[in-house]
Amino acid sequence: MDPRAERIYTAADYVKSQLGDLRPKVGIVLGSGLGKLAESIGNPITIPYRTIPGFPVSTAIGHKGNFIVGELGGKTVIAMQGRIHYYEGYPMELVTLPIRVMKVIGIEYLFVSNAAGGVNFDYHVGDLMIIKDHINQLPNPLIGPNLDDFGPRFPDMTRPYDLKLIAKAEEIGARLGISLHKGVYYGGTGPTYETPSEYKYIRTIGGDATGMSTIPEVIVARHSDIPVFGMSVITNEAHDDYSEDYENNGDDVVKAADAAADRMCAIFTELIKSL
Numbered sequence: 638m639d640p641r642a643e644r645i646y647t648a649a650d651y652v653k654s655q656l657g658d659l660r661p662k663v664g665i666v667l668g669s670g671l672g673k674l675a676e677s678i679g680n681p682i683t684i685p686y687r688t689i690p691g692f693p694v695s696t697a698i699g700h701k702g703n704f705i706v707g708e709l710g711g712k713t714v715i716a717m718q719g720r721i722h723y724y725e726g727y728p729m730e731l732v733t734l735p736i737r738v739m740k741v742i743g744i745e746y747l748f749v750s751n752a753a754g755g756v757n758f759d760y761h762v763g764d765l766m767i768i769k770d771h772i773n774q775l776p777n778p779l780i781g782p783n784l785d786d787f788g789p790r791f792p793d794m795t796r797p798y799d800l801k802l803i804a805k806a807e808e809i810g811a812r813l814g815i816s817l818h819k820g821v822y823y824g825g826t827g828p829t830y831e832t833p834s835e836y837k838y839i840r841t842i843g844g845d846a847t848g849m850s851t852i853p854e855v856i857v858a859r860h861s862d863i864p865v866f867g868m869s870v871i872t873n874e875a876h877d878d879y880s881e882d883y884e885n886n887g888d889d890v891v892k893a894a895d896a897a898a899d900r901m902c903a904i905f906t907e908l909i910k911s912l
């Protein structure tokens with residue numbers, strides 16, 4: 638067997654062995670500062686990444702390293718409290734391993750979240766953005782021999798984010814009085830934040846928000862035809878004017894994400910209820 642597939646199935650077997658009768662329908666990836674959502678999960682089972690054979694461990698700030706399995710919005714969910722980033726030095730195979738594992742254990746939907754810099758001038762700290770599309774500037778995780786068990790060599794990317802879920806999320810936002818932008822997520826490797834000229838470039842090519850994650854996970858989910866819903870929390874506003882009194886700081890990003898986590902949690906929970 639392909640050693641990558643072997644690693645996936647070995648990890649998935651272990652996770653399954655911890656689930657008892659639970660059959661998670663929705664996988665959730667919690668971004669920087671958004672791990673709080675895991676606290677809303679009822680009757681939780683915690684599976685630390687370090688106990689899973691072959692699993693990487695997240696080293697990023699604002700990221701714990703656990704799967705939390707339990708109930709949210711009346712459904713069984715498996716949430717990643719902390720994700721793995723490419724900038725941590727892990728290869729894409731490991732960055733996306735948790736998504737492959739969730740696919741093997743049978744998730745039917747993937748919800749992703751992240752903290753992102755607002756590049757669109759209308760976006761402000763604390764705003765939420767539904768991800769309608771992305772621009773990938775990270776290495777593509779599907780490079781290499783195709784894992785035929787998981788999906789085709791050349792996956793379609795016409796609708797990376799599920800249009801029905803987006804429409805439902807917009808309805809939920811309107812009903813709950815939570816305002817939502819809808820925009821394009823640009824993903825780079827990090828770990829540096831962007832220079833002023835890079836922020837300007839991202840805006841020019843059609844990005845509304847920028848971050849260092851999410852897209853590899855979405856590509857791997859779409860490879861296996863799993864419908865994806867994604868949301869960014871805007872944690873800082875792109876400064877492209879060389880202002881002297883501003884700098885980007887990871888701690889501020891986590892604080893801003895934390896402040897918006899309740900609203901994001903409400904949208905995710907209501908959306909999961911509707912599935």
Ligand code: HPA
Pocket residue numbers: 752753754755827829830831847848849872873885890
């Ligand atoms: N750039 C890249 N990644 C980020 C940012 C940003 O401005 N804010 C939070 N994650």
